Amino acid sequence: MRHNRHAIFAAIAAGALALSGLAATSAHAAPAKPASLYAPSALVLTVAQGEDPLTATVKRAVTLTCAPGAEGTHPAPEAACAELELVGGQFTALARTSPDRMCTRQWDPVVITAHGVWHGQRVAFSTTYGNACELAGSMHESAVYSF
Structure with a gap:
């Protein structure tokens, strides 16, 4: 009985090694x-x-x-992708100042960034705002940074 257990274990181990080798070979x-x-x-x-x-x-x-479909952890990926398509992926075009927005002159900087790929081209964008109020005023209608 003791020999049978060792023989069974050896057979199972050899089979597993053979299958893993086969899977690795076929994957390559x-x-x-x-x-x-x-x-x-x-x-x-x-x-x-x-x-x-x-x-x-x-x-x-x-x-x-955004390609081939809109997804991700962004709360509104479809709207954000549509907005980026509209501006051709130019993040600087998203910043709009709102003349109705009044903010304090307090210096408490906030920086937004975008890194990755847009239509196959590398993207590295960042811009700094004086405070969160200025950021909110600049991106008040933007879906991209609404998260």
Whole structure:
């Protein structure tokens, strides 16, 4: 009975090794297929406390994928992707000042960033606002940074 257990264990181990080798071989044999026919559009968007995007403390961050479909952790990916399409992925075009918005002159900087890929092109965007009120006034109608 003792020999049978060792023989069974050896057979199971040999079978598992053979199957894993077969799976690894077949995975390398198939040519890689592109994931999509569309140029990728996938971004990480952040809102951070501080002046410098490299040292600011991130308060909120979301992912946004627009191609081939709108998805991610962004609360409104369809609206954000549509807005970015409208401005051709130019984040600077999203900043609109609101003449009706009154903010204090308090210096408590907030920085927003976007990093990733838009229609296959690398994106590295950041801009700093004097405080959260200025940011809210600049992005008051923007779906992209509404998270």
